[in-house]
Amino acid sequence: MSRKLDFLYRMELDFSMPAQNHQFTLRIVPHSDERQQIMACEFNLEPECEMHRDTDAFGNTYIYGEAKQQHERFAVTVKGSAEVDGKRHISEKSDGDMRFSHYRFQSQYTKPGDRLLEYYSKNKRDAGENAADYARRLLHAIYTDMEYKQGVTDICTTAEEALAKRQGVCQDYAHIMLSLCRIADIPSRYVVGMMMGEGYSHAWVEIFSDGFWYGMDPTNDKEADDAYIKISHGRDYKDCIVNRGVFNGGGTQTQHIQVIVEQSAETRGK
Amino acid sequence: MVELDLMENTENINKLLARYGVKFGIYKNNEFKEQLFPFDAIPRVIQKDEFSYLERGLKQRVTALNMFLDDIYHDKKIVKDKVIPEDFIFASSGYMPECENVMPVKKIYSHISGIDLVKGKDEKWYILEDNLRVPSGASYPMIARELCRRSSPRTFMENQLEDNRNYAKLLRKTLDNVNVGGHTVILTPGRYNAAYFEHSYLAEKTGAHLVNGSELTVEDDKLYYVDYRGQKERVGAVYRRISDEYLDPMNFNPESVIGIPHIFDVYRKGNVALLNAPGNGIADDKGIYYFVPKMIKYYLGEDAVLQNAPTYLPFYDEDMKYVLENFDRLVLKDVAEAGGYGVVFGSSMTREQKESFIGLMKREPRRFIAQEVIDFQDLDIQEGSGCVARKADLRAFVLMADEPYVWKSGLTRFSRNPDSFIVNSSQGGGFKDTWVLSR
Numbered sequence: 173m174s175r176k177l178d179f180l181y182r183m184e185l186d187f188s189m190p191a192q193n194h195q196f197t198l199r200i201v202p203h204s205d206e207r208q209q210i211m212a213c214e215f216n217l218e219p220e221c222e223m224h225r226d227t228d229a230f231g232n233t234y235i236y237g238e239a240k241q242q243h244e245r246f247a248v249t250v251k252g253s254a255e256v257d258g259k260r261h262i263s264e265k266s267d268g269d270m271r272f273s274h275y276r277f278q279s280q281y282t283k284p285g286d287r288l289l290e291y292y293s294k295n296k297r298d299a300g301e302n303a304a305d306y307a308r309r310l311l312h313a314i315y316t317d318m319e320y321k322q323g324v325t326d327i328c329t330t331a332e333e334a335l336a337k338r339q340g341v342c343q344d345y346a347h348i349m350l351s352l353c354r355i356a357d358i359p360s361r362y363v364v365g366m367m368m369g370e371g372y373s374h375a376w377v378e379i380f381s382d383g384f385w386y387g388m389d390p391t392n393d394k395e396a397d398d399a400y401i402k403i404s405h406g407r408d409y410k411d412c413i414v415n416r417g418v419f420n421g422g423g424t425q426t427q428h429i430q431v432i433v434e435q436s437a438e439t440r441g442k
Numbered sequence: 443m444v445e446l447d448l449m450e451n452t453e454n455i456n457k458l459l460a461r462y463g464v465k466f467g468i469y470k471n472n473e474f475k476e477q478l479f480p481f482d483a484i485p486r487v488i489q490k491d492e493f494s495y496l497e498r499g500l501k502q503r504v505t506a507l508n509m510f511l512d513d514i515y516h517d518k519k520i521v522k523d524k525v526i527p528e529d530f531i532f533a534s535s536g537y538m539p540e541c542e543n544v545m546p547v548k549k550i551y552s553h554i555s556g557i558d559l560v561k562g563k564d565e566k567w568y569i570l571e572d573n574l575r576v577p578s579g580a581s582y583p584m585i586a587r588e589l590c591r592r593s594s595p596r597t598f599m600e601n602q603l604e605d606n607r608n609y610a611k612l613l614r615k616t617l618d619n620v621n622v623g624g625h626t627v628i629l630t631p632g633r634y635n636a637a638y639f640e641h642s643y644l645a646e647k648t649g650a651h652l653v654n655g656s657e658l659t660v661e662d663d664k665l666y667y668v669d670y671r672g673q674k675e676r677v678g679a680v681y682r683r684i685s686d687e688y689l690d691p692m693n694f695n696p697e698s699v700i701g702i703p704h705i706f707d708v709y710r711k712g713n714v715a716l717l718n719a720p721g722n723g724i725a726d727d728k729g730i731y732y733f734v735p736k737m738i739k740y741y742l743g744e745d746a747v748l749q750n751a752p753t754y755l756p757f758y759d760e761d762m763k764y765v766l767e768n769f770d771r772l773v774l775k776d777v778a779e780a781g782g783y784g785v786v787f788g789s790s791m792t793r794e795q796k797e798s799f800i801g802l803m804k805r806e807p808r809r810f811i812a813q814e815v816i817d818f819q820d821l822d823i824q825e826g827s828g829c830v831a832r833k834a835d836l837r838a839f840v841l842m843a844d845e846p847y848v849w850k851s852g853l854t855r856f857s858r859n860p861d862s863f864i865v866n867s868s869q870g871g872g873f874k875d876t877w878v879l880s881r
Contacts, residue, residue, distance in 0.1 A: 196692075229539055229544070416696060
């Protein structure tokens with residue numbers, strides 16, 4: 173049984189002084205796969221400007237362009253509805269012995285140091301243990317050993333650094349999980365998306381096991397179910413940055429992000 | 443003696459080189475210092491037959507490396523067939539997944555390759571390193587030859603050698619070959635770059651515009667050059683002299699102020715050619731170097747004409763054993779470093795250094811290669827009124843247009859330190875002209 177969800181992702185960037193020649197790349201548009209059908213999706217950008225759409229090397233939709241004119245606000249709204257089947261998983265065939273190699277080796281944010289290696293040795297994958305079973309164990313271990321706290325880490329914090337602090341946010345939880353899965357030779361990737369009840373964008377991971385990608389959310393100690401809408405995936409945070417931009421002027425900037433995911437209006441109350 | 447005639451002019455030529463700004467900038471302790479690139483007038487002379495042998499080997503090598511890059515970013519057959527272990531590709535900092543399935547114009551990845559060789563005392567040539575990202579150095583023998591011809595025309599009348607002043611023409615042909623329509627530009631990070639002299643010199647000689655990132659802009663999914671009046675003109679080929687990392691802040695390092703936002707997006711669509719192609723770093727990797735003779739066999743079905751220096755990968759147990767047993771006579775290289783950094787000789791380490799190095803190598807075997815020290819030939823360089831012998835290497839340039847072409851010259855670099863085998867200009871060496879005899 174799938175669930176119908178309405179979603180809204182709104183990002184506002186307010187400048188204290190006008191910005192111009194604003195180059196942007198947005199990875200903010202979800203696409204359909206086996207577990208989620210995007211039924212409708214409107215994309216709106218303020219100010220109005222030239223835009224292009226493409227698919228990156230990881231398979232994510234991205235929109236890029238330039239707002240040349242002066243503007244004090246840069247606002248993106250993505251609004252639509254999705255049908256999500258939490259019991260289904262994205263299937264993919266591995267290419268012989270090459271099991272998604274760029275997701276199996278460590279990347280910039282996940283490269284383990286002594287702390288992660290030590291943590292892994294306490295939470296080792298058993299010989300012959302199914303990848304998804306092991307990942308479920310990890311979910312719980314990370315959730316138990318980490319404390320969710322904002323402001324302790326930032327967008328540059330690596331898995332090793334976050335583990336040293338034993339505190340962090342969803343990005344850090346995901347990086348730690350990726351690092352451990354990769355030590356255990358499990359292809360795994362970083363996922364950015366939206367989640368019911370979160371109010372903000374969310375990050376979790378997908379791990380590959382027996383032909384399927386399983387969504388795992390260490391921040392909430394649960395598997396990604398029908399309350400999750402995926403936007404993008406990559407090796408780590410760096411491949412999934414929602415908004416990248418360079419511009420002239422602008423002064424200081426304030427960013428607001430609002431994410432709403434709720435039971436679709438037409439099915440609500442049933 | 444014609445050589446004497448030329449040698450008497452060494453000082454003059456160096457003065458002229460200084461006046462033309464033939465400098466090499468280096469960063470030391472975060473400070474930018476420019477230093478002259480000392481020129482020694484005694485040329486390295488390569489016989490005609492010897493050069494045609496090198497030519498054959500270099501063409502073969504660069505052809506295979508191009509096929510390798512195409513394969514790695516598409517089918518990955520060489521990995522599937524287990525010729526190269528996955529670790530050496532996917533754990534390499536040179537591999538860029540962003541380049542997966544991106545096809546450069548005419549399938550050419552390495553348009554300008556700089557291959558470093560040395561000639562051993564055994565009279566054999568050995569490949570030391572492949573540079574397929576942004577190899578520099580061609581401008582130095584070009585201008586040195588020009589100045590030598592001026593100061594000693596007789597030398598060049600009486601010796602039968604290949605004219606190396608055709609480099610600009612070859613480069614232009616290489617650029618035009620992939621131009622998708624529009625201007626050809628040379629993109630420089632600016633005058634605080636080690637090779638800025640070269641960027642401006644090559645622009646002048648090829649007739650390409652010398653531009654910095656702020657003069658290029660992406661619009662309508664195409665690349666444009668914006669002139670001082672604000673007029674825009676389409677650009678079809680960019681000989682970029684900045685590294686992948688700084689090329690596009692929207693796709694790579696977001697802190698880059700010398701790149702062009704979205705240039706990689708339009709490159710992916712085939713709307714502009716970038717020379718060399720992004721992602722080539724994987725072919726330069728010191729770990730991949732070991733596999734080049736194997737890739738020549740794999741892609742071309744031929745034995746490699748030019749040999750590597752004997753190399754061992756601690757990644758393989760057998761090689762690790764050999765490296766540990768012969769540690770004191772090997773040179774060890776960190777695959778992540780370049781420019782002569784991260785190179786240590788087993789014999790020069792103290793016992794403590796050795797122990798900690800071996801510990802590191804055992805923890806991260808993939809990170810190192812070990813090589814036999816090639817006892818390469820000395821070349822004479824002038825010192826005072828006499829000559830001294832110093833170690834020297836040769837950077838050969840291979841340009842890929844419709845087919846590979848080896849420039850009949852090259853950059854000969856020598857170490858100024860009598861005990862050093864490291865000839866990199868960033869380590870303070872000098873250079874010579876390279877003569878290829880035409881008969």
